[in-house]
Amino acid sequence: MTPTSSDRAVSVVLAGGGTAGHVSPLLAIAGALVEKRPGARITVVGTEAGMETRLVPAAGFELRTIDRVPLPRRPSIDLLKLPVRFVRAVRQARRIIVAAGADVVVGVGGYVSAPAYLAALSARVPVVIHEANARPGIANRAGARIASRVAVAFEGTRLTGAVLVGMPMRRSIAELDRAGSRTEARAGLGLAPERTTLIVTGGSSGAASMNRALASAVPDLVAAGIQVLHLTGRGKHIAGADGTPLAVPGYQQLEFVDGMERVYAAADLLVARAGAATVSEISAVGLPAVLVPLPHGNGEQRLNAAGLVAAGGAVLVDDAAFTPAWIRGELLPLVSDAARLQAMSAASRARGVRDADRRMAELVLAVAEDHR
Incomplete structure (x- = not known):
């Protein structure tokens, strides 16, 4: 039949x-x-x-x-x-x-x-x-x-x-329990379990301008007690004065991490581009973020970020404005402010689907x- x-x-x-x-x-x-x-x-x-x-x-x-x-x-x-x-x-x-x-x-x-x-x-x-x-x-x-x-x-x-x-x-992202997964995620990424954690990524291919700005500000961040995980992008690394990969206690760099849920669980604050997936995923998990839209293209990344920024879940900064001075003057106080990060987390998660x-x-x- x-x-x-x-x-x-x-x-x-x-x-x-x-x-x-x-x-x-x-x-x-x-x-x-x-x-x-x-x-x-x-x-x-x-x-x-x-x-x-x-x-x-x-x-x-x-x-x-x-x-x-x-x-x-x-x-x-x-x-x-x-x-x-x-x-x-x-x-x-x-x-x-x-x-x-x-x-x-x-x-x-x-x-x-x-x-x-x-x-x-x-x-x-x-x-x-x-x-x-x-x-x-x-x-x-x-x-x-x-x-x-x-x-x-x-x-x-x-x-x-x-x-x-x-x-x-x-x-694994949509159902992530950030608080419950934090200790394991940080251990897996080689991070101290209790130290305030900033993670910076320009995406899988990296972002040269973001990498340079962060590298210049690393001494100030680690001096303030912030540990930094820097995802530089495939085939990229940040060199120190001797030409070898920059090595500072409290700072480590990786080209990429398989399984972004580990990054989202480990971070107290994320600095990233404003791709549609990134904006949606950090909202779903309630992760505070600084979003740096790509300076080229048709402007979609700025639009992707707009709703989350307006709700208070993220901060937007232009690529040209993401400088060592901005990191010291704006980013460092933000990542050190636990109450503000908690409020941003709640605002972000409330928008998540x-x-x-x-x-x-x-x-x-x-x-x-x-x-x-």
Whole structure:
């Protein structure tokens, strides 16, 4: 007897990749879908150049790839080739969607999503979009016009028909008990268990301007009794006068840390860029922060931070203003003020959304059922 559409397992194609900002929420959504529907068939569409090539298979999901078709920033031969490349990527995505018997296509933005949206339209498969940034990217702005449902991580994100669901994230972060995990997290990172802790990160690739400013202010911070963990970025380090990595009691540097929940548990105050995931995660765990938006791009990081800053959960400082003098005059008094940090923590956690992955799964499954 041939199974009917209502008998077979729901099939979801998720499109996104390139950076952790796209891959992490995609995997959180995929995990929540399988949790709600254990028999769900999940197919992820990415490229061969992004972080998804490692992270998606490691999470246990099938990865299919299409050509990466970036939009050239200036007139060039690549711009002339764009239409042909884009059409080829759409055809590749359509073959994946049809082969998967997709009931719904879910996109999180980026290079992969635009071809997937058009492929879904041509295959008459409904589209669900999640936009992580307060200022949407071009793929999701276009895709929202054909989507059945549009979900966003931040209030005020301008996409037609958008509903606020928050940022899907790993449960190890969403359900983190900072106070209960602090001692273990600090021990694992080589930090003193009771000392006030400042952690500074510019992201996985680091931030040269932030690194330089912090290095100059390290003596003042450690002299005040603050221990500093500096995540410099892959392939980067801060050198002392002799050219070797800077070594000061109370200061240590690492290129990166696997499992940001350990960082969030260990820190009394975090200094970081204002990426959508970072802003959402520190809100979920209630971690006070100083946010330093990227000085380039389309200004989305400043918008990402705006709500949390207005609520009192974070302090915003421009990249150009994040100087050794600012660290000594503003950051040092802040990290030394336990009462203010406690108030910031409460304000941050009050804004946090800790079940966005499940909200997205419910939305996606509802669209899929309507289509079946």
